[in-house]
Every structure is written in C-alpha cells, then in structure tokens.
Amino acid sequence: MLAARLNVRTRELVVDQVPTPEPGPGQVRIRVAAAGVCLSDVHLIDGSLSPLFLADDSVTLGHEVAGTVDALGPDVTAVATGQRVLLQAGEEREGVVYTRGVDYDGGWAEHALAAADTVVPIPDDLPFEQAAIIPDAVSTPWAAITATGQVRPAEPVGVWGAGGLGAHAVQLLRLVGAAPVVAVDPLPAARERALAFGADLVLDPADAELPQRVREVTGGQGLAAAFDFAGVAAVREQAVSCLAARGRLVLVGLTNQPLTITNGTAFSYFQQQVRGHYGSEPQHLTELVALVAHRRIDFSRSVTDVLPLARAQEAVDRLIRKEGDPVRLVLRP
CATH class of the missing domain: 3.40.50.720 (NAD(P)-binding Rossmann-like Domain)
Structure with missing residues (x-):
C-alpha cells in the first residue's frame, strides 16, 4: 500500500509502497478515505516536535483519520466490516497515551490499524473529509471549551x-x-x-x-x-x-x-x-458526532482543499506557507 512516512532522525518525508498491515488481537484495519494535515504534522517534520514512544526511526504520519472498516482482528465483535468510522487520535496502553501518527503509524496511508475501542461510527451522510478532521481540529477546541475552559x-x-x-x-x-x-x-x-x-x-x-x-x-x-x-x-x-x-x-x-x-x-x-490544555477525551468525539448527526453543527466550510496522498509534501508546504489561508487540508489515498 502507499504511505507517507517520516524518518524522525533525518526529518525526511517519503511517500512509498509499504506492506499492508494485518490487524492483531483487539485491532481493526480501515481503508482510509481521508486524513487531515495538521500543524502538529509540520512540527514533526521540522523537528520542533518529536515522538516520545516511537519504537522505530520512521512513522506513518496522520492523526486525523476517517474511512471504512475492512478487516477485523481476532475476537473483535463490537465493530463490523463496511462500517464508516473515524479514529480517535490516540490510544491508551497501560496508562500511557500514545498518539496516532506520532508514536505509532497513522493515517497518511491507504490502510491504517486501530484498537477496536478507538473506532467511532459516523453517520452515512457525513463526508469522510469532514469526519477526518473531527479528532483534532474540532475535538481539541471542543474539549478546551467544555472541559478545561x-x-x-x-x-x-x-x-x-x-x-x-x-x-x-x-x-x-x-x-x-x-x-x-x-x-x-x-x-x-x-x-x-x-x-x-x-x-x-x-x-x-x-x-x-x-x-x-x-x-x-x-x-x-x-x-x-x-x-x-x-x-x-x-x-x-x-x-x-x-x-x-x-x-x-x-x-x-x-x-x-x-x-x-x-x-x-x-x-x-x-x-x-x-x-x-491538550487534545481531547473519547467522549468529546462521541459528542461531536452526535451534534453533527442532529444538525447542530456543520463542517462543510472547514475543508479548504483535498489532495491525493501522493502529494503529501505539497500539502505540508502549503500549510507552512499558509497558501490559500487553509482551515484544513485533507489527503485522500
């Protein structure tokens, strides 16, 4: 599959073919439909932000991800294949929060793995491009406003x-x-x-x-x-x-x-x-999806442009330059 991977030692971003991952126990695999480009991704690339728990020198970027479940790991029953979902921007392991696309592979790829309990179903009429940005661009300010503030x-x-x-x-x-x-x-x-x-x-x-x-x-x-x-x-x-x-x-x-x-x-x-304040909790994503489903809020103005995954570097450059004054740029595999 195609994936945009960052070498955290050299800070080189490369879009290349890598093996398609298989879900393990408690995991699901999604076919990525959309993945947001965030300033945090830029900070990883420029070196002002570094992973705390990354086990290797390279990582697939992308913590804002939406798509369709296409494979289940052993014993996963709470999620169904074909389900439209977004992914929480991280997961907790033994009391430590790991960030998707930072500490483990994220969604700038054709497929992404996720712990089954970090998958959030989305309405059929919510476009993937809008759903993808909810896990950070929307949930972080929502949590800051309602919980911290x-x-x-x-x-x-x-x-x-x-x-x-x-x-x-x-x-x-x-x-x-x-x-x-x-x-x-x-x-x-x-x-x-x-x-x-x-x-x-x-x-x-x-x-x-x-x-x-x-x-x-x-x-x-x-x-x-x-x-x-x-x-x-x-x-x-x-x-x-x-x-x-x-x-x-x-x-x-x-x-x-x-x-x-x-x-x-x-x-x-x-x-x-x-x-x-930092990030959001799982319930904030659930709240936002419910607000979207009940027509209380709309994110149609939030997606400035959609680019193919192969142009990930271009999306990063546009965000750095603030070209077109983007709210969010989104990659589509």
Whole structure:
C-alpha cells in the first residue's frame, strides 16, 4: 500500500509502497478515505516536535483519520466490516497515551490499524473529509471549551489565533452560547473567516487599543475566558490583559517558551487562572458526532482543499506557507 512516512532522525518525508498491515488481537484495519494535515504534522517534520514512544526511526504520519472498516482482528465483535468510522487520535496502553501518527503509524496511508475501542461510527451522510478532521481540529477546541475552559452560556470569551483550531473554537463557542465571542488574529483573511464562523468582533493584535475595545464590547468587565490557540508568549500577555476578575486563560497552542505574567499582583488580586490544555477525551468525539448527526453543527466550510496522498509534501508546504489561508487540508489515498 502507499504511505507517507517520516524518518524522525533525518526529518525526511517519503511517500512509498509499504506492506499492508494485518490487524492483531483487539485491532481493526480501515481503508482510509481521508486524513487531515495538521500543524502538529509540520512540527514533526521540522523537528520542533518529536515522538516520545516511537519504537522505530520512521512513522506513518496522520492523526486525523476517517474511512471504512475492512478487516477485523481476532475476537473483535463490537465493530463490523463496511462500517464508516473515524479514529480517535490516540490510544491508551497501560496508562500511557500514545498518539496516532506520532508514536505509532497513522493515517497518511491507504490502510491504517486501530484498537477496536478507538473506532467511532459516523453517520452515512457525513463526508469522510469532514469526519477526518473531527479528532483534532474540532475535538481539541471542543474539549478546551467544555472541559478545561468550562465556558457557560452568555459568558464573554476571546479566541487568539483563528487558524484550523481557532476557527472551529469560534464556531463551537457560538454553539454553546458564549457571548460575545471576540476573535484576534493578525491576518485579515483569518479575521474575515472568524466573522463568517460566528465571531461578534474581530481584532488585530497589533491594535494598541485592543484591551480597551474588548472591555467596551463586554460592558467593561473583560473576558470570562481567553483561549490561546497561537502558542505565542506575546499573545498570552495580551490575553491576560483582557481577562475579567476570576477570568481564565486556557493554553491550547503549544510552545516551549516560558509563560510570563507581567503584573502578578493584579493577577492574584483578581483571582485569575491559567489552565493548560491538550487534545481531547473519547467522549468529546462521541459528542461531536452526535451534534453533527442532529444538525447542530456543520463542517462543510472547514475543508479548504483535498489532495491525493501522493502529494503529501505539497500539502505540508502549503500549510507552512499558509497558501490559500487553509482551515484544513485533507489527503485522500
């Protein structure tokens, strides 16, 4: 089968023929129909992210995967061949979470293996390209909003970074009833997209009056929650300056840079909080699939383009350059 594999020592990405895997006990094999291209994949390729538990020097990338079950391992009965599914972005083994496409082979391939309990059925009318992005581009902001951020209806909320995850955060915040929703991004096209996805106000982070404008739109109180999807130190400083009393800063974007709070006394006096966030739990995928099935949310605007698997490197390059301002690029084997 065809697979896009990364050598984590040389950081070379190669699309090549490899043996088709056979499912072992407790596993299923899916015929991949769509696989998302994420900034995490870019970070693996450029070396800013490295696998923690990879047993070899090479791995098939891709943690956003959807397709059809085409083979079952021994004793697997809860899943049926022919079933349309998406795959959780990782699996737990002896208390340790392994990430698909990072610590073990992912879905940038014609076939992928998965533990049977990480398979999530999807509705027949949900296109595979949209289903594939749910396990990260959608589930990560959904978990950040509902679990880590604990956003409640009518709370004013801000989103810094309206890219692949942040744009979905805007859409999901509107779904849960946050109001107003403020989106901050340096790119005009990203700000326009945030408006289209449901933001009430969009701002350029270079605007010197940004904190004041946030307080104006929130009746003087500031934000109950601010989500950093950019992973940039300056963003976090700016977001803190916009928080209300008891407001919480939720860190979703990843960075190795230190977190600095300039006015620590005020931060403590107003009892503000910093909350770290990573990924999502299995129930978040189930919730999102149910919301899609009941027509509460739609991801038809989220897939910017679909490319054949053989052009995986081109998809990565386009994402690095932000060519066409993509929400999500998807590979199709």
